Amino acid sequence: MNTLPNPESRAQPVIQIQKMNKWFGQFHVLKEIDLEVVTGERIVICGPSGSGKSTLIRCINRLEEHQEGQIVVDGVELTNDLKHIEHVRREVGMVFQHFNLFPHLTVLENCTLAPIWVRKQPKAEAEATAMKYLERVKIPEQAEKYPGQLSGGQQQRVAIARSLCMQPRIMLFDEPTSALDPEMIKEVLDVMIELADTGMTMLVVTHEMGFARTVANRVIFMDDGQIIEQNKPEEFFNNPQSDRTKLFLSQILQH
Amino acid sequence: MTERAATTSILNNSEFRRILYQLLIAALLIYLGWSIVENTIANMEARDIRTGFGFLNETAGFSIMMSLVPYEPGNTYGRVFIVGLLNTLLVAGVGVVLATIVGFLVGVMRLSQNWVVSHLANIYVEIFRNVPLLLQILFWYTAVLKPLPGPRQVFERNTEIYFGISNRGITGPEFILLENFSFTTWTILLGILFTIGMHRWSKHRQAATGQQFPVVFVGLGLIIGLPILIFLLSGAPIEFTPAKMGRFNLSGGITIIPEFLAVLLALALYTAAFIAEIVRAGIQAINYGQTEASRALGLRNGTTLKMVIIPQAMRIIIPPLTSQYLNLTKNSALAAAIAYPDLVATFAGTALNQNGQALETLAITMTVYLSLSLLTSAFMNWFNSRVKLVER
Numbered sequence: 001m002n003t004l005p006n007p008e009s010r011a012q013p014v015i016q017i018q019k020m021n022k023w024f025g026q027f028h029v030l031k032e033i034d035l036e037v038v039t040g041e042r043i044v045i046c047g048p049s050g051s052g053k054s055t056l057i058r059c060i061n062r063l064e065e066h067q068e069g070q071i072v073v074d075g076v077e078l079t080n081d082l083k084h085i086e087h088v089r090r091e092v093g094m095v096f097q098h099f100n101l102f103p104h105l106t107v108l109e110n111c112t113l114a115p116i117w118v119r120k121q122p123k124a125e126a127e128a129t130a131m132k133y134l135e136r137v138k139i140p141e142q143a144e145k146y147p148g149q150l151s152g153g154q155q156q157r158v159a160i161a162r163s164l165c166m167q168p169r170i171m172l173f174d175e176p177t178s179a180l181d182p183e184m185i186k187e188v189l190d191v192m193i194e195l196a197d198t199g200m201t202m203l204v205v206t207h208e209m210g211f212a213r214t215v216a217n218r219v220i221f222m223d224d225g226q227i228i229e230q231n232k233p234e235e236f237f238n239n240p241q242s243d244r245t246k247l248f249l250s251q252i253l254q255h
Numbered sequence: 256m257t258e259r260a261a262t263t264s265i266l267n268n269s270e271f272r273r274i275l276y277q278l279l280i281a282a283l284l285i286y287l288g289w290s291i292v293e294n295t296i297a298n299m300e301a302r303d304i305r306t307g308f309g310f311l312n313e314t315a316g317f318s319i320m321m322s323l324v325p326y327e328p329g330n331t332y333g334r335v336f337i338v339g340l341l342n343t344l345l346v347a348g349v350g351v352v353l354a355t356i357v358g359f360l361v362g363v364m365r366l367s368q369n370w371v372v373s374h375l376a377n378i379y380v381e382i383f384r385n386v387p388l389l390l391q392i393l394f395w396y397t398a399v400l401k402p403l404p405g406p407r408q409v410f411e412r413n414t415e416i417y418f419g420i421s422n423r424g425i426t427g428p429e430f431i432l433l434e435n436f437s438f439t440t441w442t443i444l445l446g447i448l449f450t451i452g453m454h455r456w457s458k459h460r461q462a463a464t465g466q467q468f469p470v471v472f473v474g475l476g477l478i479i480g481l482p483i484l485i486f487l488l489s490g491a492p493i494e495f496t497p498a499k500m501g502r503f504n505l506s507g508g509i510t511i512i513p514e515f516l517a518v519l520l521a522l523a524l525y526t527a528a529f530i531a532e533i534v535r536a537g538i539q540a541i542n543y544g545q546t547e548a549s550r551a552l553g554l555r556n557g558t559t560l561k562m563v564i565i566p567q568a569m570r571i572i573i574p575p576l577t578s579q580y581l582n583l584t585k586n587s588a589l590a591a592a593i594a595y596p597d598l599v600a601t602f603a604g605t606a607l608n609q610n611g612q613a614l615e616t617l618a619i620t621m622t623v624y625l626s627l628s629l630l631t632s633a634f635m636n637w638f639n640s641r642v643k644l645v646e647r
């Protein structure tokens with residue numbers, strides 16, 4: 001795992017967020033966000049419920065629109081320009097808490113839909129790629145089944161494979177394990193750890209602090225729409241700076 | 256079996272009870288049905304009413320204001336049945352198509368982000384869904400179409416009329432397709448065949464190379480554009496014979512009678528309000544997460560709609576849509592209220608009053624509606640099974 005390029009040495013920002021602000025109506029949900037992510041970096045974002053973690057990563061692939069500041073992904077600034085948005089969405093994959101698989105398509109079709117319609121790949125090629133990623137998430141034998149026939153953990157692994165089939169440069173995860181039964185969490189985390197080993201740039205919203213310790217290069221703590229603190233995992237967990245971080249950690253590490 | 260179970264009465268056995276109840280109900284139904292038939296036959300014999308289907312070959316003797324096949328008063332009751340059946344099928348068939356188009360449009364409008372559009376759709380649904388259908392038929396007929404000015408006010412004397420609307424309905428020219436028209440017919444047929452082939456070819460090519468082909472545009476060009484060109488090139492081979500306004504009256508041409516229009520409008524707009532609700536509910540039932548996942552994968556909105564939303568919504572929409580089609584067909588019997596000559600008004604109405612063979616006439620008529628319903632259901636079930644989801 002440590003054969004990865006050291007992010008600091010290859011400081012090539014793939015996401016740049018500057019002075020970004022977002023409101024939901026009157027409600028100021030993200031405040032003056034500054035964040036740079038370099039290629040290969042693995043970031044874990046945590047913080048109390050409602051602090052804006054989901055909204056932040058959803059701004060990165062424009063599922064949410066920001067009102068002020070700048071977001072540049074893979075060299076392209078996110079504006080209302082549809083071409084820009086399409087480019088960014090091709091390069092950024094996303095995994096949701098509730099999987100959001102397409103229930104009317106088989107596992108294989110879930111994985112080939114976007115490569116065929118967005119990347120304009122031949123079907124055979126798209127299917128070969130899909131099988132490769134289904135093998136990587138360890139469920140190639142489920143390819144012909146429908147999502148409703150799979151367990152939660154299997155569904156989430158399909159969702160990861162579906163995103164990977166677009167061969168994105170960045171992967172976003174929004175609480176990928178929090179809708180899963182405890183015995184299924186590990187199988188999904190294992191897949192994510194293997195993905196990290198391949199050098200994928202990852203932004204993960206999660207409360208799995210074990211995952212943060214072993215996989216992340218950087219842990220970001222958010223509260224009230226702001227980035228309160230960010231640090232390497234050891235520092236973050238052993239030596240938190242702000243009181244809010246300490247309080248949060250004491251609550252979450254109790255169990 | 257344990258001793259206790261063996262000692263309890265068989266009457267306490269749930270399986271036995273279920274069968275017993277079913278037998279009792281079946282016996283009751285058979286007795287009721289049999290006594291009705293016996294009673295009716297006895298009554299008819301007592302009053303010297305004849306039975307059998309021989310009357311279908313007797314002369315009807317009355318005229319019908321609209322008929323898709325040649326009909327005159329000298330024709331038989333059997334012919335009256337055909338005329339009425341075709342009129343029912345016409346108004347129901349066109350009604351289903353129109354209701355589907357309007358219903359889907361209004362249903363999608365109700366989901367619009369645009370306040371004005373969604374509220375207009377809302378008002379439409381609330382009005383047309385909540386006014387009794389019979390009233391709506393009477394409204395279109397007596398309040399909208401009948402008060403239109405008569406032909407004498409609308410058309411000048413001794414003129415040829417290619418298009419006009421009066422209280423006699425919509426008047427247009429009669430048309431005859433000349434020999435050269437076959438070029439156009441063939442072009443349309445070839446266009447359809449070619450488009451089907453092109454659709455297959457484009458699917459295969461997309462599977463093989465990933466390239467997409469604008470099948471819809473090219474197909475429309477082949478099926479509509481090219482035939483128009485051929486039609487013009489072959490010298491526009493249609494001969495129109497306009498209607499004529501004489502000194503007092505209209506003659507010739509084709510007329511769509513107001514009775515038909517009133518029933519059609521009422522049936523279609525009323526049913527469309529229900530279909531709109533079904534469509535709205537069907538689309539809304541699709542979790543927003545489906546749209547978000549599609550966007551996150553980079554799919555465009557059109558592709559998302561076509562590949563993700565509509566296939567799932569159709570599964571929810573089709574069963575209730577089927578029952579709306581059935582309702583529309585059955586409701587078309589209300590046409591009798593304004594004397595539109597449908598099956599009920601002609602065969603089970605005027606004809607029945609003359610020949611008095613109520614049992615046979617009503618049996619035939621009910622069988623027709625039943626068969627229409629079963630056929631529609633069967634078709635929609637087949638269609639639904641093709642789009643069904645595999646559940647866990």
Ligand SMILES: Nc1ncnc2c1ncn2[C@@H]1O[C@H](COP(=O)(O)OP(=O)(O)OP(=O)(O)O)[C@@H](O)[C@H]1O
Pocket residue numbers: 024027029047048049050051052053054055056
């Ligand atoms: N579409 C929306 N419209 C209005 N308010 C919203 C919307 N989405 C989120 N919010 C609000 O914005 C705030 C931040 O939401 P967000 O989902 O980003 O929080 P989160 O940190 O991901 O929380 P959680 O841990 O519960 O997922 C919350 O107060 C939420 O109620």
Ligand SMILES: [Mg+2]
Pocket residue numbers: 053054055174175
């Ligand atoms: Mg969240």
